[in-house]
Amino acid sequence: MAAEPAARGGSPRRPVSPEAPPCWAAARALLPGAREELRLEFGAPVGRSAALLLRRAADLLYGAGGARGPPPGLLRLSEAACDRAWERLNAAAWRAVDREWRRAFSFGCLFRALGLCRAGAASPEALRACDLGLLLGAPVLDGVLLRLAGVLQRHLPGPGAAPPPAPKKVRRGPPPPAVEPAAAVPRLRRPSLERFRDRFLAPGKPLVLQGLVDHWPCMSKWSVDYIRQVAGSRTVPVELGSRYTDQEWSQTLMTVEEFISRYIENENQVGYLAQHQLFDQIPELKQDIGVPDYCSLGKMDEDEITVNAWFGPAGTISPLHHDPQQNFLVQVMGQKYLRLYSPQHSEKLYPHEGHLLHNTSQVDVEEPDLARFPAFEEAPFQDCILSPSEVLFIPAKHWHYVRALETSFSISFWWA
Ligand SMILES: O=C(O)CCC(=O)C(=O)O
Incomplete structure (x- = not known):
């Protein structure tokens, strides 16, 4: 049997169930092979309870239930972690927000995005969770949110048959002053x-x-x-x-x-x-x-x-x-x-x-x-x-x- 491809810089990826929907298989494969490689230890500013929520979410993902689709409970835990980090992100001027909270927010968004892949399928909400992490969090796991956003975007259903294009109005403002x-x-x-x-x-x-x-x-x-x-x-x-x-x-x-x-x-x-x-x-x-x-x-x-x-x-x-x-x-x-x-x-x-x-x-x-x-x-x-x-x-x-x-x-x- 061919060896599992190694996750970037880490141990071999955990096998995903052959019956897993393709989006889930591709998304789940972005996580490191071993749970410890997530490095869910945070500096002092991140309270114990937020870190605990993230660790419990990770336990679910790395448990037997995580192979075929988002395990039950993942969404609830990740949303609670995101809410805690979100409060801290908004409590101070942007520059004063501790980077550890931004890391915690990124992990919350990552787990939330995975939790939002209902029945293992991509959804606009999951992509939005990735984008929030990209915009407001700190990079984690070698740009995993960017890669997950790419996977979700590829698996999102297209807009469907487009209506015939309406004639476009060209909007123009008042003319500019004459340039001498x-x-x-x-x-x-x-x-x-x-x-x-x-x-x-x-x-x-x-x-x-x-x-x-x-x-x-x-x-x-x-x-x-x-x-x-x-x-x-x-x-x-x-x-x-x-x-x-x-x-x-x-x-x-x-x-x-x-x-x-x-x-x-x-x-x-x-x-x-x-x-x-x-x-x-x-x-x-x-x-x-x-x-x-x-x-x-x-x-x-x-x-x-x-x-x-x-x-x-x-x-x-x-x-x-x-x-x-x-x-x-x-x-x-x-x-x-x-x-x-x-x-x-x-x-x-x-x-x-x-x-x-x-x-x-x-x-x-x-x-x-x-x-x-x-x-x-x-x-x-x-x-x-x-x-x-x-x-x-x-x-x-x-x-x-x-x-x-x-x-x-x-x-x-x-x-x-
Ligand atoms: O294009 C604009 O509206 C602003 C561009 C600008 O201020 C800048 O690039 O510094």
Whole structure:
């Protein structure tokens, strides 16, 4: 008999019953062969009772009942463990949450996702449990949640026969301000690394780069329908409201499918999928992008670069703000209007006082209240309309304001 394949870096996998449904067999096989390899010991902050719930859930999974499908009791125990960890995750500012609680939450989500495979089949709830663990937990067992999400996604029933596509309305916001040639951000086609470094990176001057990312598969492949097809069932954080400085702005979790039907295809509401984990969470999307070559001018390794996704309808606005790192903003779908101000004019831009929004201006760039912010009018700026396949270099600390003119997907690379 052929030997059982070894679980990553561990002992051989525990055999799954031959009658186990294929999804359960594939999901259960992601766990290490021996229960001890789960390492369900937690540091002091995680109370005894949460750890005990997780250990009892593991006992069920590794008992005889775990071979053919989720053992009875697994869901109840894992939900109780998740609830305890969830309370701790929400009790303090994100940075203050102990990593051990995030590990405990990941295990809770892992066991809960398995418990939600009713009769051994994948379910949207199980995939959601994985996504919550990926978004809020700490990585465990060599990225097991990512691998489990992949298995569940493959085994989820498809959406069924699709209704004939409705004629799509192209939603467009108000036209952008006219870009005056003298103030336009310059455009260059694949300048040499040296030219880019000496003329733009070193002096901190914005530039639109062309010809850099045209070959990335996302440029020809991605559309709203494609994103729906690849990522529709995944749960992601979404910002509600047209800008984060508005009183009524909030954040919530929903599936990409819900986001598209509520905010991309609905004329009246604005929601923004602005996410720094999207590409780690959904490797199918990551496969379609690269990293701009010019990032090699920085000191960071590729895996240290922060890659953000910005997917939203016409009218999403990122208020005037600055970030500490260099930025390549790659436009994949739709057009965006961008306005940039040099950090030397910060005083004329009236940054918010206080720590939280100190990098954000109080001024509404396209409708400034000049009675309150009179110097704003004197601040010189550069602007541009960024189109698909173009890349805007935003130097570190440069103020930038962004408005989507139509349904848009951009990717920013923060590097140093
Ligand atoms: O595209 C956007 O809305 C915002 C982009 C941005 O602010 C950034 O990449 O830093």
